[in-house]
Amino acid sequence: MNIEVTRAGSALVVKVSGELDLSTSPVFRDKIEEELKHFESFRHLILDLGETSFIDSSGLGVILGRFKSISQRGGKMIAVNVPPHLEKLFALSGLLKIMTICPTAQDALNTL
Amino acid sequence: MNIEVTRAGSALVVKVSGELDLSTSPVFRDKIEEELKHFESFRHLILDLGETSFIDSSGLGVILGRFKSISQRGGKMIAVNVPPHLEKLFALSGLLKIMTICPTAQDALNTL
Amino acid sequence: MKTNYLRVEFPSLPENISLSRVIVASFAAQLDFTLSELEEIRVAVSEAVSNCVIHGYRDTTGEIRLELAIKDGTLEIVVIDYGCGIDDLALARTPAYSTDPERMGLGLVFMESFMDEMTIESEPGKGTRVVMKKNPERGKDHDKPGD
Amino acid sequence: MKTNYLRVEFPSLPENISLSRVIVASFAAQLDFTLSELEEIRVAVSEAVSNCVIHGYRDTTGEIRLELAIKDGTLEIVVIDYGCGIDDLALARTPAYSTDPERMGLGLVFMESFMDEMTIESEPGKGTRVVMKKNPERGKDHDKPGD
Numbered sequence: 001m002n003i004e005v006t007r008a009g010s011a012l013v014v015k016v017s018g019e020l021d022l023s024t025s026p027v028f029r030d031k032i033e034e035e036l037k038h039f040e041s042f043r044h045l046i047l048d049l050g051e052t053s054f055i056d057s058s059g060l061g062v063i064l065g066r067f068k069s070i071s072q073r074g075g076k077m078i079a080v081n082v083p084p085h086l087e088k089l090f091a092l093s094g095l096l097k098i099m100t101i102c103p104t105a106q107d108a109l110n111t112l
Numbered sequence: 113m114n115i116e117v118t119r120a121g122s123a124l125v126v127k128v129s130g131e132l133d134l135s136t137s138p139v140f141r142d143k144i145e146e147e148l149k150h151f152e153s154f155r156h157l158i159l160d161l162g163e164t165s166f167i168d169s170s171g172l173g174v175i176l177g178r179f180k181s182i183s184q185r186g187g188k189m190i191a192v193n194v195p196p197h198l199e200k201l202f203a204l205s206g207l208l209k210i211m212t213i214c215p216t217a218q219d220a221l222n223t224l
Numbered sequence: 225m226k227t228n229y230l231r232v233e234f235p236s237l238p239e240n241i242s243l244s245r246v247i248v249a250s251f252a253a254q255l256d257f258t259l260s261e262l263e264e265i266r267v268a269v270s271e272a273v274s275n276c277v278i279h280g281y282r283d284t285t286g287e288i289r290l291e292l293a294i295k296d297g298t299l300e301i302v303v304i305d306y307g308c309g310i311d312d313l314a315l316a317r318t319p320a321y322s323t324d325p326e327r328m329g330l331g332l333v334f335m336e337s338f339m340d341e342m343t344i345e346s347e348p349g350k351g352t353r354v355v356m357k358k359n360p361e362r363g364k365d366h367d368k369p370g371d
Numbered sequence: 372m373k374t375n376y377l378r379v380e381f382p383s384l385p386e387n388i389s390l391s392r393v394i395v396a397s398f399a400a401q402l403d404f405t406l407s408e409l410e411e412i413r414v415a416v417s418e419a420v421s422n423c424v425i426h427g428y429r430d431t432t433g434e435i436r437l438e439l440a441i442k443d444g445t446l447e448i449v450v451i452d453y454g455c456g457i458d459d460l461a462l463a464r465t466p467a468y469s470t471d472p473e474r475m476g477l478g479l480v481f482m483e484s485f486m487d488e489m490t491i492e493s494e495p496g497k498g499t500r501v502v503m504k505k506n507p508e509r510g511k512d513h514d515k516p517g518d
């Protein structure tokens with residue numbers, strides 16, 4: 001797994017490539033928590049899953065955890081470029097009910 | 113493995129995609145022998161390895177076998193688009209000594 | 225009809241979870257599964273093997289055994305650990321139930337949803353054995369060439 | 372320094388040769404091999420497993436055992452069959468020697484060339500065991516993150 005972080009106004013844009021499972025999700029969690037700690041100005045998190053090849057319940061767990069961090073700051077978390085097989089997982093897990101999905105990062109930024 | 117056969121004058125151009133090993137090489141052998149049997153007009157064989165991801169000694173064996181069939185007809189066999197790791201195998205096996213390598217199928221056709 | 229098997233043993237290290245997905249997906253590709261079905265199989269295996277790592281062996285490292293078989297066109301996956309076992313199987317299978325507050329309790333739900341059949345046997349202190357089966361949607365009348 | 376292992380058993384079917392390459396390449400990727408080294412490993416394993424299928428078990432189907440280990444930064448691959456065995460090991464290792472007129476006699480040569488170490492033990496009627504080792508060129512001081 002590889003994580004690319006960019007900043008767009010009050011939003012942190014996180015692009016995950018590769019697989020998010022038990023072995024890689026701690027890296028994902030720590031990277032985002034570190035950014036949120038250092039930059040108090042971020043309120044929102046945009047999660048770009050366009051290059052994410054795999055997520056299981058361990059990966060969904062750390063995504064849910066970041067949703068909670070962001071909600072505590074009064075921000076929104078939006079997933080973008082979500083491949084169909086991952087959208088199915090999001091639906092099954094109930095994450096779709098609490099998290100917004102947008103086609104692209106630009107669409108997500110427009111809603112903030 | 114997938115085999116794509118096209119005809120260019122007196123040459124049969126065979127493009128192999130995927131892996132050529134013990135389990136796939138009989139298909140490769142039979143396909144080429146069948147073409148050679150049906151079309152007496154073919155004298156030469158151009159082997160396009162641009163999409164070939166793997167070859168081992170079983171695969172080299174059937175390539176050598178086709179070289180022999182073609183030589184018996186008085187034709188030439190030329191390998192084209194050979195990736196570096198396959199060229200190393202060709203060198204180690206001695207096949208480079210008897211078989212010609214050209215950059216592209218067009219280059220190969222020009223030498224015939 | 226094709227028959228094949230693959231038995232694998234490895235230590236319960238997190239980096240072996242992705243390895244187990246690769247192994248199962250490559251084996252399963254010998255049947256005529258769609259890409260979407262292979263994706264479901266990858267998730268199910270990932271959940272079962274992760275459970276051995278996280279719950280079965282917790283802070284220790286033990287051995288995980290993966291038994292794959294193709295029988296009458298059906299893929300069978302058995303995942304075994306010799307770890308702590310499960311006290312209350314019915315409770316464990318409850319959606320969103322987890323003994324770990326950090327986790328979602330969705331592993332067994334995903335395995336059930338993504339496979340045609342899923343059974344668990346467990347003995348506290350002895351370990352856990354999960355059996356999952358799946359048939360390609362495209363039916364049994366479709367065998368791969370070259371066999 | 373990372374330590375890991377993977378033990379695999381499967382029947383000597385030709386379609387399992389590509390499976391064994393996938394398994395070994397995924398396991399080996401836990402060390403810092405270059406793509407070119409991984410390619411060499413894939414060829415060496417393919418040769419060893421093909422030999423079990425073609426020579427060890429010939430017209431029968433038997434079991435092949437693949438034992439992979441990472442020890443002190445070195446990849447170790449053991450390929451075992453319980454087939455016919457090899458009468459004359461020195462002769463078998465001669466380049467271009469094959470008991471099968473259709474084959475090139477290059478399998479053992481490739482295994483030797485592509486791996487740092489290669490040893491064979493064989494007992495006629497009992498089977499054959501090939502041990503191969505390879506170290507990443509990029510050296511031992513380079514461990515992967517996330518372990």
Ligand SMILES: Nc1ncnc2c1ncn2[C@@H]1O[C@H](COP(=O)(O)OP(=O)(O)O)[C@@H](O)[C@H]1O
Pocket residue numbers: 057271275276279280281305307308309310316317321322323324327328329330331332333352
């Ligand atoms: N292999 C196992 N060994 C011991 N306990 C297990 C095992 N698999 C599952 N469990 C128990 O069942 C519960 C539910 O599992 P699961 O649905 O996969 O959710 P999660 O992994 O998120 O906890 C776990 O929290 C654990 O208590």
Ligand SMILES: Nc1ncnc2c1ncn2[C@@H]1O[C@H](COP(=O)(O)OP(=O)(O)O)[C@@H](O)[C@H]1O
Pocket residue numbers: 169418422423426427428452454455456457463464468469470471474475476477478479480499
């Ligand atoms: N696993 C094995 N079981 C029995 N015989 C083997 C085995 N591996 C190799 N041999 C013998 O060694 C010879 C040389 O093997 P190799 O160099 O791989 O060439 P090839 O496979 O082309 O014959 C084989 O022809 C065979 O007689």
